[in-house]
Amino acid sequence: MIAIMLFSFTLGVAAQQRMGTWVDEVIIVEEPDVSTAISRLRAGDIDVWATTSSNATAFDSVRNDPALSYMTTFGSYSELTYNPVLKFNDGRFNPFGIRRIREATNMLIDRDYLAQEIYGGLAVPKYNMLNNSYVDYSRVVETARALEVKYAYDFDKAKAIIDEEMINAGAQLVNGVWHYEGQPVEIIVLARIEDQRRQTGDYFAQQMEKLGFKTTVEYRTGQEASPIWLLGDPAEGQWHVYTGGWSAGAVYRDQGHIFTQMYTVRGMASPLWLAMDPIPELDEISEKLYYKRFTTMEERNALYSRALELSLEDSPRIFTVDQISFIPKRAEITVSSDLAGGLSSNPLWAMTIRRRDEVGGVVTVGSSQVLVDPWNPVAGSNWTYDMLPIRATFDRGFVSHPFTGNYAPLWIDKVEVYAVEGLPISKQPDSDWVTVTFVPGVEAADMEYLVQNVDPDIKPGIPVPEDAWLYWDPALQRFVTVGEVYPGGLVVPRKSVVYYREDLFEKVKWHDGSPYTRGDFLMQLVLDWDRGYESSPIYDESAAANLPVAQKNARGWRILSWDPLVYEVYSTSWYMDAEQNLGDIFCPMYNYGTAPWHTLALGYLAEANGELAFSASKATALNVEWLGYQAGPSLRTLAKWLDYALETNFLPYAEFLKDYIPEEEIAARYANVKKWFDEKGHFWIGNGPLYLERAYPTIKTVHLKRFEDYPLPAGYWDGFDEPRIAEVEVFGPARVTAGQQAVFEVEVSFRGEPYPMDKIQEVKYIVLDAAGNVAYNGYGSAVADGLFEVVLTPEDTKQLPVGSNTIEVIVLPTLVAGATFGQHTFVTLP
């Protein structure tokens, strides 16, 4: 007992003092196969396999092994895309050109069968494009549930509608086969072969054959199929149905764009999308949601609900299942994983990974690929496999919450959001680091752009100060100001004032020991713009494509204070979640990692002298190597330019940066990186909790070590190791008499413990009648932690049809984006 107490005490002290990661080292090794990965996990050869899998057999073996456990992700989903052209060029008739037939196919497929039999239980039925783990599903859950009931599997109903429409179109059923103008109607199903979509294609073809259609299933890989369905002219009739799939890299907070993307001609410049002919109302609502032309959440929810209904009526594609993928690990390992993107898209994985209750040690992570492309923070690899180690080596000003998709502060201290009145921006109740202030807008000359992109009702905007920096000008070697470009003034719907932590410059250090300074973010901001200008020594055609758009969208930013760092940013875009209305200059180059100004300077020199290139496209054009800071042939060139930089005290963009980076800092920085390179043999320097000890390209291994000077304590992100997905049970009377009050208790828990009341956003309920129609809905009320109450008043029960009814309760916690459902069936007596 004493020994245990002593051990716990020692562990506690160690945990208190320990900064950075719980583990000392992380080794990432390549393991492409899930079955071998599981064997290696069992043998203790690896501790986590960071790649997701949907292999049901492998999942069972993990689930049944007490030495192993798993995490789940919900990012992928499957659908059936229809060719919407009614008559092909050769005169063939396409039943999917008829809207009602497409709509009826929603009832033709048994999604439960697909989820259970074809996907082996690693999927849940899906009726619309919303994932029920994401926020938008929760916002319109009543409509979504009602539609799920309406379009549930009903073969006979589907057949009746399709038969009726086929006859209306002039088709005839001859010997059980549909004929059109004397020819049998043939359906070509283009089935993807990489996963269960192959069997889904077979299943759909069988269902169509039962209706009397002749079918052909053509099996193709995604690559082979895409020229046919995506690039080919749908009027050529090479296919009728395509078994498509989509995936998400993060938990989405706002899927307002999704109707435009999935159902309108604006979704993609592809012949298929151009052939779409959406219901005009759907088209109109889609555009409103896309450009956020609404002023309240109620208005948005109404638009969204209506769009959901119309999307199923239109059905140019129907959704089949949300896939559940798993990430296997050893049972004693705890680590945070993003609900949509898994480990690799979660920046918190490095700070949370550990052997349960153990401090220190080495953890080995398997990944199906390792070191795919060169790492550089400007335009290097963005493979998820490379992102796994890269994200452990740098910080941002904030983190994206792995379970809710919302933002949480890291190096940002607080954010003040100012929005024009009428924008539906709100914050989570526990986000005390964000304030939202609505201000009356003012008129300005540049109104047209605002009106075009924001709700036409919100004409006035927040004025942008004339001295705000707008974008980089290579000729002037400085940022031009708003006043210079927009002499008539500029207004925006939103501005944010971002306050960084007071100890930012004191605490944050780069891995080579250099302190973080203002030059680090200024260099990245300049570099990002400069690459797009033809006059720049590092001009890159791929960056130039973005330049006009970026210039047009730029609305200005200003540094209000250098230390502590405070800046304000003006923007035409805005987000419904107040937390997401921030701009982060701590780490402007998030997509590919980040780097201190002095290693970027070496890359700048190498590219300016035509020896390396930040982007793959420029490397190809110049026939030079794609710049990689982590390993490989770039290192020799960078080392050469390091010597030059040391000799000349080189400062890129000196005319501008000399005012922010003192001479002594330049020399110190290059000395630090020289020492680092001599010790580690690479130039990948970040400021995250792990640093790159060495990358071993040929044996596909990445060796990461704890950064001892990391300023945040281990345990900073405790609680992020597991999503607190609520478990819901509903208790109540088995019989309800119409006209009498009925009370139902809703127990909400997590791992057997009551769910804290303040962590539950709301509890909704819907009552379904025997036919599955939504009779009515309402909200439950909190009684205690983990206990809610739903009361059906005598007036409510009076409306219930006699017979079997079901109350379905939807619980929305604040700790995860998705809702949890519970239900109770009762009999209503007259």
Next chain:
Amino acid sequence: MLSVETARERAVPAARRSGGNLWRITKYTLVKGTTLLITVIIAVYLTILIANMGGYVDKMRESELRFQIAEEINQNEELRLLTVQERKTYEEEVFRVRAKQLGLDRPFIVKSFIYLWNGLTLNLGRAIHLTSDAGSAYVDNIIGERLAPTLLVMASSQLLLFFSAMFFALFLSRRYGSRLDRLVVAMAPTSAAPAWFYGIFLIMIFAAVLHWLPFGGMIDAPPPPGFWAKVGSIIKHLILPISAFVASSFWLSSYYWRTFFLIHSSEDYVDMAKAKGLTGRAIERRYVLRPTLPTIITSFAMTLIGLWTGAIVFETVFNWPGLGRLTQQAINMFDTPVIVGVTVIYAYLLALTLFLLDIVYAIVDPRVKLGGGENGS
């Protein structure tokens, strides 16, 4: 091309024969060289056509690229603000730049001849998608990087298998009908299973259950410090792949060579040698091995150039970073320059080997003469 020297030829005066030999060898070299070059050109061009599905791969790339760009726009809040026309312009501009990088701005037929010419001149250029593990885009670096690991595992396995099976077979051929011989005959069908199949079992036993040896890879991760520690680690990682390779082919190879030697051991001249009272070893060396040398050399040469291609599944099972896996990746990604690079080097090696083998035959076997086929008969 090859013929047994005839008595008539031997009767030709020496000087005339010397000039004739030179002409014959030159002519042989030209004809053989041209034939092989044409074969290589056809083989490489067919590879280009097949690897690109006759140009369909370009369409696949184009559609993937368009989809990718559209997705990027849809996921980017700033880009979503573009009007329909602006979006279209933006999409086209980004597509143009990226299409150029992928070589989609030129018709496939033109590119196919560029690939061919570059391949034949060994100007392997840049890969389209793949980079070497160290991050280089040059095909020679990509291939060069994988060559050493492939040679290490394949050469160790193949050479061990070749020599052990051949000498064991020679030993067996002297013990025809013995218990050991019957065992080899009985075990030969076990080679129906490929090396990777044995590999899976060996991994299950020695890595997953016994934990004696690693699951795969070439060296411990991270590699141990010190040269000898690294060598030790590599040897540890080689044990299972080599064992799997040898286990899968040893019995069949031994059976093959044993039968081959048995046939040659029953030739009349061997019986004659036995009758003359020569020792068994002398008979083996002079009357069995010598006349079979062309076959043995051919087999050995083919084994050597076979090392170049690696073994796709075998390397995948053992997670071995070799040329086989590289070829598989290149095929999956339709990376034509890499596919052409691997193919053209193999084709050149094969052509050169075939050419040299003819010369070697003439050296090791006095019955064989270069280019004797047309004049000699």
